[in-house]
Amino acid sequence: MTRFKLTIEYDGGPYVGWQRQDNGPSVQGCLEAALLRLTGRDIAVYGAGRTDAGVHALGQVAHIDLDDARFDGRKLRQAVNHHLKPAPIAVLDAVAVNADFHARFSAIERAYLYVIVSRRAPLAIDRGHAWHVRQPLDVAVMDEAAQRLVGFHDFSSFRAVQCQAKSPCKTLDQVTVTADGEEIRITATARSFLHHQVRNIVGTLKMVGEGKWTADDVSRALAARDRRAAGPTAPADGLYLVSVHYPPVTGASPANT
Amino acid sequence: MTRFKLTIEYDGGPYVGWQRQDNGPSVQGCLEAALLRLTGRDIAVYGAGRTDAGVHALGQVAHIDLDDARFDGRKLRQAVNHHLKPAPIAVLDAVAVNADFHARFSAIERAYLYVIVSRRAPLAIDRGHAWHVRQPLDVAVMDEAAQRLVGFHDFSSFRAVQCQAKSPCKTLDQVTVTADGEEIRITATARSFLHHQVRNIVGTLKMVGEGKWTADDVSRALAARDRRAAGPTAPADGLYLVSVHYPPVTGASPANT
Numbered sequence: 217m218t219r220f221k222l223t224i225e226y227d228g229g230p231y232v233g234w235q236r237q238d239n240g241p242s243v244q245g246c247l248e249a250a251l252l253r254l255t256g257r258d259i260a261v262y263g264a265g266r267t268d269a270g271v272h273a274l275g276q277v278a279h280i281d282l283d284d285a286r287f288d289g290r291k292l293r294q295a296v297n298h299h300l301k302p303a304p305i306a307v308l309d310a311v312a313v314n315a316d317f318h319a320r321f322s323a324i325e326r327a328y329l330y331v332i333v334s335r336r337a338p339l340a341i342d343r344g345h346a347w348h349v350r351q352p353l354d355v356a357v358m359d360e361a362a363q364r365l366v367g368f369h370d371f372s373s374f375r376a377v378q379c380q381a382k383s384p385c386k387t388l389d390q391v392t393v394t395a396d397g398e399e400i401r402i403t404a405t406a407r408s409f410l411h412h413q414v415r416n417i418v419g420t421l422k423m424v425g426e427g428k429w430t431a432d433d434v435s436r437a438l439a440a441r442d443r444r445a446a447g448p449t450a451p452a453d454g455l456y457l458v459s460v461h462y463p464p465v466t467g468a469s470p471a472n473t
Numbered sequence: 474m475t476r477f478k479l480t481i482e483y484d485g486g487p488y489v490g491w492q493r494q495d496n497g498p499s500v501q502g503c504l505e506a507a508l509l510r511l512t513g514r515d516i517a518v519y520g521a522g523r524t525d526a527g528v529h530a531l532g533q534v535a536h537i538d539l540d541d542a543r544f545d546g547r548k549l550r551q552a553v554n555h556h557l558k559p560a561p562i563a564v565l566d567a568v569a570v571n572a573d574f575h576a577r578f579s580a581i582e583r584a585y586l587y588v589i590v591s592r593r594a595p596l597a598i599d600r601g602h603a604w605h606v607r608q609p610l611d612v613a614v615m616d617e618a619a620q621r622l623v624g625f626h627d628f629s630s631f632r633a634v635q636c637q638a639k640s641p642c643k644t645l646d647q648v649t650v651t652a653d654g655e656e657i658r659i660t661a662t663a664r665s666f667l668h669h670q671v672r673n674i675v676g677t678l679k680m681v682g683e684g685k686w687t688a689d690d691v692s693r694a695l696a697a698r699d700r701r702a703a704g705p706t707a708p709a710d711g712l713y714l715v716s717v718h719y720p721p722v723t724g725a726s727p728a729n730t
Contacts, residue, residue, distance in 0.1 A: 225597040272598060297595055306597040338554055340482040340563040341529060345598070 227304035250299035264319040264460040270452030275459040279319040325461040332400040347454035353425030359393035361424040361431035372441040379411035420447030484561035507556035521576040521717040527709030532716040536576040582718040589657040604711035610682030616650035618681040618688035629698040636668035677704030
């Protein structure tokens with residue numbers, strides 16, 4: 217039995233989200249179906265982050281256990297990608313790891329990117345891949361306000377009502393807001409996030425960018441510890457799980473890397 | 474009667490190309506249909522560049538004549554975009570211009586971008602929006618070889634057999650090849666291009682990047698003035714018409730700009 221770490225890119229548009237659900241196709245379900253076609257066996261895929269419907273990934277991480285000596289990482293990547301066609305899901309990398317590696321529980325940092333396109337005209341090329349905001353946004357004040365959220369806080373105001381995390385307290389390591397022409401990019405990194413936390417932060421920062429809220433209003437929303445005190449949830453279209461980081465491996469990893 | 478200059482973005486994926494054709498939906502046809510719904514009249518749309526099936530535009534330019542005092546540029550943009558829904562076509566800008574402005578014949582420079590993604594794994598997010606090349610490419614030698622094509626030349630070797638231009642001689646003003654991670658961007662500017670010229674240049678430069686051809690081979694292919702002497706045609710997916718430039722306007726433009 218070999219445990220493999222998979223790094224996965226997907227367009228979340230056609231999916232009900234990462235997690236298998238009864239109401240439609242999921243990314244996890246597509247990967248498991250591809251593995252069933254490949255191996256003839258039911259193989260469970262464990263993801264690092266349960267992205268919501270419509271949320272994309274540039275570098276989701278998952279692990280699987282495979283009892284098949286035919287496969288090293290390279291062959292596994294190629295074979296799974298072959299069986300994934302024509303789904304907009306691609307295994308970027310597959311590597312054998314120690315048996316105690318867990319995509320979700322071993323993760324020490326997750327990085328998200330949120331893309332806003334701020335312009336009058338509708339989106340043609342980037343439709344489904346960014347949030348189209350018609351109002352001009354002041355990126356400098358958005359970035360300034362975002363810094364109010366960095367650190368260890370009770371993020372109840374930015375947490376979906378249906379969030380299942382035991383505690384609303386998280387450490388937000390970093391948030392940045394930058395612009396490149398009409399494209400505004402918001403990055404956020406933390407060990408883990410609450411449900412909708414990034415999208416609720418983005419929806420709040422957009423109000424700041426429009427001039428409806430100040431950085432002090434963001435601090436007050438955070439202090440309120442009440443979902444109704446913060447801004448609306450930004451749409452899924454603009455959100456990307458960029459990467460998941462793990463501690464450096466100590467000790468030898470299996471030979472068939 | 475007012476002439477309007479429209480700047481247009483579109484995803485070329487669903488279309489047979491810019492130009493109206495019998496075999497499927499075209500970008501020009503969609504714009505004319507939107508204008509018919511808006512005004513109740515047949516209004517011809519004249520484009521600067523007849524992009525092929527699957528080719529995208531970030532800044533195509535077209536002109537129309539409108540005999541309707543209700544519309545200034547801003548209202549026209551909004552109304553056309555409303556009637557274009559749900560097509561992945563967006564009017565970015567509409568501005569009244571002098572009656573002698575012609576989107577195609579007044580243009581003095583066209584800029585194209587070609588996007589290659591060079592990696593092993595298939596494309597999920599960028600599918601249809603870039604050329605997926607599995608081989609590693611040497612971008613520095615591609616850029617060096619590209620410079621052999623700059624200037625006034627007989628481009629017969631890079632011209633589609635079905636090209637209708639009177640002369641195969643064109644001045645290529647500039648070509649650059651740059652990389653950002655796995656994404657390789659090739660830009661090309663000229664007053665005008667032959668049919669498939671950019672895609673044939675890209676197909677040839679890819680052979681250079683793979684190490685199959687040298688810059689001298691590119692010079693020889695150019696000198697042969699024979700389509701069979703150059704590389705294959707790169708796919709439409711990676712090509713974007715970025716912008717079209719016109720001489721500065723002399724004299725007053727109409728009041729309802």
